[in-house]
Amino acid sequence: MxxxxxxxxxxxxxxxxxxxxxxxxxxxxxxxxxxxxxxxxxxxxxxxxxxxxxxxxxxxxxxxxxxxxxxxxxxxxxxxxxxxxxxxxxxxxxxxxxxxxxxxxxxxxxxxxxxxxxxxxxxxxxxxxxxxxxxxxxxxxxxxxxxxxxxxxxxCPDPVIKCPDLPCKTELDVAPCVGRPVDLVFLLDGSERLGMENFGHARHFVQMVANALTMAKTRNDLNGARLALIEFGKENENQVAFLLTHELNGIASGLSGLSYLDSSSAVGPAIFKTINEILGKGTTRKTRRGAEVSFVFITDGITDTTNLDEAANAMRREQIVSTVISTGSDVDEEVLIKLAMGDQNAIFKGQTFSDVLQPSLFNRFIRWVC
Structure with missing residues (x-):
């Protein structure tokens, strides 16, 4: 067809x-x-x-x-x-x-x-x-x-769908991710290097993403986006703000209730926890059939790298698309590249986190994940 x-x-x-x-x-x-x-x-x-x-x-x-x-x-x-x-x-x-x-x-x-x-x-x-x-x-x-x-x-000089054969929807059909399912999981580095101000910017960024995307209508809708967020600190210190969901109210509530860990950082265990518990395995799989699963890391790469290579290989096995958002000049490029699975284009950088909220970078990110 x-x-x-x-x-x-x-x-x-x-x-x-x-x-x-x-x-x-x-x-x-x-x-x-x-x-x-x-x-x-x-x-x-x-x-x-x-x-x-x-x-x-x-x-x-x-x-x-x-x-x-x-x-x-x-x-x-x-x-x-x-x-x-x-x-x-x-x-x-x-x-x-x-x-x-x-x-x-x-x-x-x-x-x-x-x-x-x-x-x-x-x-x-x-x-x-x-x-x-x-x-x-x-x-x-x-x-x-x-x-x-x-x-x-x-x-695309005139991005308006005329709907010649299909009934028009009430919302804009040109919104990102409208034509396919995308399960987007944010992994937020809650280490002390982030700082309280940037922690607030990160939460605001995720809310902006949720508002910008066309969300799924129901939990099992095979179109649109669903989001999840896990904040990670040192090994086994993780907070799940919300599991994969299409509900904007749940996302807003989870973000407002998320506290800043302000600790050290271990990204490898966080990746395994996300795959096993947020995505699920086998009969407990929580992603949708045919959905593109995308991890978005918000980190400067200064983290415990124990099991990082194994975690990156696990993402490849699960066919996960990876994107990295990093700010500042004091970053670990090698770790960022590993998290992006070798794709330099999948790393979005700003001098400060507030730069990530600006339209030029934010809109480019939305285009990339969709």
């Missing part, structure tokens, strides 16, 4: 003649952010030459033409850092332009795009629409907050 709502994402990596690696739009195994991230991480750098025109033809013929959904808008973002091989057929640069349902955006990375020849290449890729061309000097600019926000506007 092909879903008629929601967003699907495909990826094509291209290199020399006939060399492509793709994540297909209709890949049935990719049904969550976690599975998509896993597929992207499996992509291997091909190296070699550049056959951009052939890649555009491959993309349409193999990812778009036969797998696009009726009435779906197809947005293509082409990222290229140089000229294409002259042996390739340059007439195929406009291969995507013949389908009126496909909108093409071209991003040129590097200094060569101030030259006429390469600028003309971008114009052709973007179907002569110069408003859909972006030029930048380096690849790190691709992950800049202002560029990501710009691309969101470009790809």
């Amino acid at each position: 092909t879903l008629t709502a929601g967003t699907r994402v495909g990826v094509v990596q291209f290199s020399h003649d006939g060399t492509f690696e793709a994540i297909r739009l209709d890949d049935a195994s990719i049904n969550s952010m976690s599975s998509f991230k896993t597929a992207v991480k499996k992509l291997q750098w091909i190296a070699g030459g550049t056959f951009t025109p052939s890649a555009l033809k491959f993309t349409y013929d193999n990812l778009i033409r036969d797998s696009k959904r009726a009435r779906a808008k197809v947005s293509v973002v082409v990222v290229t850092d140089g000229r294409f091989d002259p042996r390739d057929d340059d007439s195929q640069l406009r291969y995507l332009c013949d389908d009126s349902t496909v909108v093409v955006n071209a991003i040129g990375v590097g200094d060569m795009f101030d030259k006429k020849h390469d600028s003309e290449t971008l114009v052709s890729i973007a179907c002569n629409n110069k408003n859909r061309i972006t030029e930048m000097k380096q690849y790190t600019d691709l992950v800049a907050d202002n560029f990501i926000e710009k691309m969101e506007t470009v790809l």
